[in-house]
Amino acid sequence: MPTATDTLLPLAQDILKHTQELVKILSAQSFSPPSLAVGASTALWTTHDGEIEEKRSQLCALMQRLDKLVQGPRGFLHEYVSGNWEYGALYTLLEFDVLQKIPLRGTASVETLAEQARLPADKLLRICRLVACADILDEVEEGVFGHTAISEELVDNEGFRSWVAFQLFETRVASAHLADSLRHPDPFWNGQAAFEHAWGMPMYAWHAKHPEKGKRFALAMDSVSKTLDPGNGMITNWFREQPWTQSNTPTLIVDIDGKTGSFATDLAELFPNLHFEVQDSSPSPLAHGEQALPPGLRNRITFRLRDLFTERTPHDSPVIPRVLMLRSALWRLDDTACVQLLRSFIPLLQHPDKPTLLVNDLVSLEWDPDRGPDAERPFRRRDVTVMVMHNAKQRTSREWAALFAQASPRFDVVYTQALSSHSCRGMWLVRWGGAGGEEGV
Template sequence: MSTKETDPLLPLAEDILKHTQELVKILSAQSISPPSLAVGARTELWTTHDGEIEEKRSQLCVLMQRLDKLVQGPRGFLHEYVSGNWEYGALYTLLEFDVLQKIPLRGTASVETLAEQARLPADKLLRICRLVACVGILEEVEEGVFGHTAISEELVNDEGFRSWVGFQLFETRVASAHLADALRRPDPFWKGQAAFEHAWGMPMYAWHAKHPEKGKRFALAMDSVSKTLDPGNGMITNWLRDQPWTTQSNTPALVIDIDGKTGSFAKDLATLFPNLHFEVQDSSPAPLAIGKQTLPQSLSNRITFRLRDLFTQRTPNEHGSPTSPRVLMLRSALWRLDDAGCIQLLQSFIPLLQHADNPKPILLVNDLVSLEWDPDRGPDADRPFRRRDVTVMTMHNAKQRTAREWAALFAQASARFEVVYSQALSSHSCRGMWLVCWGGGAAGGQDGGM
């Protein structure tokens, strides 16, 4: 028996080389810049999340992770796996003291200069910067002198992404350390304390309200994720783009962003679709007030804000003209509710949906989905999605539902709902989109079904 048949290392290495060569050919054919970690480096390889580029990148990542485990062995892998905690603490320190922003993007800074500006002990900061440099986030260009890489540059330039990293390094890291403690109590999903509450003494949203600086960071983080790592907003945007009435000014359509907070997404959509009108609804006056204050004058005639209870039933003539297209948009509002709450909320739309308008109102639901088990996907490719399952459980004691579990909820809410389902995956998240109308015929524009 040959070494190739008995030793998995060589076939893995050959597969990595083959997929790398194929990826390079794809990049070259599309005139896409090769990757580099130098400051200023940009390439569509990093920002393309579909098609053959994403497929090849995912394959390469899976193969390299597999090779890493085989080469390190169980003890070596576990040692590295759990030791990352120290890198996380070091990076969080640099973020909290704005150290990265104090290094010129096209230059360098000595640790003494950084320590003086950040009001930190230089000998301690040196050790922190060196650990962060070991993973390529910074570069020690000469002894005690640090410069940026493309990774730290991203953190400096993108406040939203930097906020997301900070949230992950602090709130979620502390909460995850209490997951085992929270599970010692036999609380089912949506009942009792989440691990976050066990760690911090109150639910996450209440804690953010009590610590507004962290609440602001969380809001920036979620806005960044929705635009970069989560396919949900893109699904809605693409669906709207496919509707004929988005370009018809004689029948202005109304999109109601329910539980829309500050209306950030509505503002983005209003900019993309100048013929659409929007109403942002929320049950809390605070985010609506922020939304009004930050609304550009150019959008003020097409976006309104309304304080409204989430669960109150919606009457046939409550939202806009019954002769114009109306879309009631429910984004990320159901996952945090138990089954009974979801059904109650879905049923609150029935009086409006069943009204015999032409065109019929559409309820557009966009929410998190837990992928069904698929042995062909493999554990390395599956990892980000299982991480999201545990994240939702840790932070909120909520359960990510599978597409089948979501289908059962819509069926329980009403047998008269006609639902058209589609889903999209990014490297970190799976999103489902359900177009719901009464008795059929109005959803259109999507393939597949439940």
């Protein structure tokens, strides 16, 4: 936030001080120093807690403040809104697989790349040069390009590359229609999202109509859940703490709205005594997941087509599940539907075996004036992203707590929260118990 003490020299001195402190921390932990050269790797880039995260956040905030002071309002705004041209250039390279055509440990001329990608060389040259200005490529000599650590990441990691492309295309176009969507002041979860204004239909329907983009989106979300989002890690760590994951007794876990079962597969590989039933209301992801299932897991993972809202009772299965996982299923539902869905678990939660409903979902951080803009931006960006793409509202932890209480005052709920650099996740362990309320409600 702007202050009266913003001056160049104190800011620069703070940047130097925090940089020196960060270098000492890296050295003490024997972490490699950062570099943009191909093959570079450092734990600085993958550590998102402790002293390293604190120093990185402080440094980024200070450098952004210094940048604004040096450029001034007009210069800052010019750069802030001009990124669309870089985004369009990078998306072009991704769409035509240009980055993959450059040897990771070599170079390629723009003429060679243009011939392989079937693009005009004079146009491709301008596109590559603009992308190189962001250090995503390196123009090692005139018209000849090589990789940096940034482009190497895009070449090596298909899931992350898919996420970047999804952000550059679907979300960028949709965000341009946010203002149009607000000309019809529909409340959250009702009316059209900005995505629908842009593309003519809801996002999931659009991806179904354009399966190549739908496949890319699925890869993107799988990558995000494993890298940028702490949700799956929270669940995995909780499973590790449970004594029944180490026993020899087969234990059933139900992954509700589990799509292709990719997370169930990950858990099955980590915990050999766990058995999984992946449920979804759409046959397509279930069929894809069943087809892709490793042969060694076919006796421990089954797939079941099931309506999301149908009441769950002890008669649903011959085996009472230990855990019912509900991951990322509630955020896109309005309050009434959320309460209805949560209440559908009550008959099963009342069983003497005392199964646990594990809910893991997005959380909007409460406002905190002590959290600087650099730390705040990713979370506020996620708030707007969910609104743009689905006209949905990210709930705060207090709003989530009110929903569970409304579903049943006899829910015994334990809440934990985890942050990554880009996301806030909540995990609610729900069991039947507590006091008060009507029986079954």
